[in-house]
Each structure stands twice: as C-alpha cells, then as structure tokens.
Amino acid sequence: MTTTRHAIHPSHFKTLDTKSLREEFLLDKLFTTDAINHVYTHYDRLIVSGAAPETKAVTLETIDALKANFFLERRELGIINVGPKASVTVDGQSFTLENKEALYVSRGTKSVVFQPTAGARFYINSSPAHREYPTRKISLADADTITIGSPETSNHRTIRKLLVNSVLETCQLQMGLTELHQGSVWNTMPPHTHDRRMEAYFYFNIPQGQAVCHFIGEPNETRHIWIKNNEAVLSPPWSVHSGAGTSNYAFIWGMAGENLDYGDMDVVQPNELL
Numbered sequence: 001m002t003t004t005r006h007a008i009h010p011s012h013f014k015t016l017d018t019k020s021l022r023e024e025f026l027l028d029k030l031f032t033t034d035a036i037n038h039v040y041t042h043y044d045r046l047i048v049s050g051a052a053p054e055t056k057a058v059t060l061e062t063i064d065a066l067k068a069n070f071f072l073e074r075r076e077l078g079i080i081n082v083g084p085k086a087s088v089t090v091d092g093q094s095f096t097l098e099n100k101e102a103l104y105v106s107r108g109t110k111s112v113v114f115q116p117t118a119g120a121r122f123y124i125n126s127s128p129a130h131r132e133y134p135t136r137k138i139s140l141a142d143a144d145t146i147t148i149g150s151p152e153t154s155n156h157r158t159i160r161k162l163l164v165n166s167v168l169e170t171c172q173l174q175m176g177l178t179e180l181h182q183g184s185v186w187n188t189m190p191p192h193t194h195d196r197r198m199e200a201y202f203y204f205n206i207p208q209g210q211a212v213c214h215f216i217g218e219p220n221e222t223r224h225i226w227i228k229n230n231e232a233v234l235s236p237p238w239s240v241h242s243g244a245g246t247s248n249y250a251f252i253w254g255m256a257g258e259n260l261d262y263g264d265m266d267v268v269q270p271n272e273l274l
C-alpha cells in the first residue's frame with residue numbers, strides 16, 4: 001500500500017492538535033506480513049517503506065506516484081535489516097544482511113526482491129537520484145561509528161553512520177542507526193535542525209510496554225508525538241528531532257535534501273528550547 005504525506009508550513013504546524021499531528025507526521029503502518037508499504041513524502045520526496053517478507057518473497061514494484069517504468073529508474077534506495085538475518089536479491093545478485101546491516105541500491109536497478117524469512121523486517125528509504133553509484137552492502141564494521149553523550153545526562157549512545165559520504169557515495173540519501181545505552185533515554189540531546197535536509201526517524205527495539213516521546217517543531221515551538229515500537233516519524237527541515245524513552249531503544253535516521261554534510265547542524269542547547 002502507498003500513502004502520501006504533504007509538506008506542512010511551520011505556521012500551520014502550530015495549529016495542529018494531537019490527532020492532526022499524528023496524521024501528518026507519524027508513520028505507524030509500515031509493516032504488513034508478506035507485503036511492502038510505502039509512504040511517499042513531499043519532504044525532499046523521500047519515500048519511507050517497510051517490507052515484511054515472512055512466508056513469501058516481496059518485490060519492489062514501481063508505484064503510481066513515480067510514473068516510472070521501475071521503482072529505481074530515477075531513485076536510489078537504502079535498506080537496513082531490523083529483523084533476523086535475511087537476504088535481498090538485487091538484479092539477480094543475492095546480499096545477505098545480518099540484523100542492523102545496510103544495503104545501498106543503485107539508481108537504475110530493475111529488480112529488488114526481499115527474500116522470505118520468519119519475522120523478516122526491512123526498513124527502507126528512497127530519494128530521487130541524478131546518477132548511479134554502485135550497489136554495496138555496509139556491515140557494522142564498515143560503518144563510521146561514534147559514541148557520544150554520557151550516563152550523567154542520560155544520553156549515552158552509539159551512532160553508526162551506515163550510508164553516509166564518509167563510508168560510500170550516494171546522491172542525496174544518508175542513513176544510519178543509533179542505539180541508546182542501557183540507562184540512557186535521550187536521543188539527539190542537545191537537538192538540532194538542518195534546514196538543508198529533512199529527516200525521518202524509525203524507532204525500534206523499544207521493549208514491550210515501553211514508548212518513546214518524540215519532540216518535533218521549531219526550537220521555540222515544540223510539540224511531542226508518542227511513538228510505539230516499529231513506528232516512524234517525519235521531521236521537516238525546520239524541526240528539531242529528539243526523543244526520550246521510558247527505556248533505552250534504537251532508531252534509524254534517514255535524510256535527503258540539499259547537502260551530504262552530516263555535520264551541517266544548527267545545535268540548540270536544552271535551556272534554549274521552548
């Protein structure tokens with residue numbers, strides 16, 4: 001199934017109630033057994049998808065929104081495995097991904113097939129691409145990894161930059177995976193905006209019965225969205241994206257837009273937030 005999300009102006013954003021905020025920004029139906037679901041966003045035309053090939057293979061078919069002969073005719077794709085070890089066949093070549101491993105798929109690829117595995121869960125982002133870069137698997141050893149924050153400020157976390165320009169070339173897509181250490185609950189604190197890129201967060205490994213409170217909005221006009229396991233949230237370029245959980249958890253961040261500079265962030269200190 002494919003749904004569409006339009007871009008929201010910050011002055012419209014201020015007027016949204018809880019239900020409208022969730023309708024505009026929360027992506028809570030990413031996974032359906034033996035299917036792939038897409039959310040086509042008008043934030044830098046990033047597509048957020050989830051594939052769950054549990055009993056049969058799931059093929060990445062083109063969608064009407066693209067008016068393309070095949071999904072990757074003008075696009076690039078990033079896949080991160082958030083389920084058990086499973087494989088993806090890309091134009092006949094098989095790539096096996098362990099949990100948390102990533103696959104970059106080149107523009108021009110005609111066939112992407114997610115092979116069946118019990119409990120399989122692939123989280124996927126795609127953005128428009130102007131040229132081809134090679135398809136490549138990125139393991140955790142290949143990632144550009146940093147550990148930041150501290151237990152004292154409850155934000156001790158490891159950021160694994162998987163599909164970023166310090167690891168491989170992409171047109172505009174960037175993806176990575178951040179894990180909060182035990183006892184730490186705050187992600188992206190202090191938070192930031194980057195007006196040159198939008199971002200999507202996918203929260204996973206949230207223990208049963210726990211939840212994450214995600215913060216969204218301009219730094220002086222924040223709102224929150226409560227998120228459950230395996231749900232994603234869109235962050236417009238003018239918005240902070242940060243969260244606090246009732247336990248530790250992990251999330252995947254994906255970005256598209258003007259530049260590929262991960263460090264291009266306007267940081268907001270906690271005591272400056274409103």
Ligand SMILES: O=C[C@H](O)[C@@H](O)CC(=O)C(=O)O
Pocket residue numbers: 157159176177178187188189199241253262265
């Ligand atoms: O622009 C970069 C993204 O927001 C994330 O990489 C931030 C993050 O994972 C964190 O600080 O916890």
Ligand SMILES: [Zn+2]
Pocket residue numbers: 192193194199241
């Ligand atoms: Zn960011």
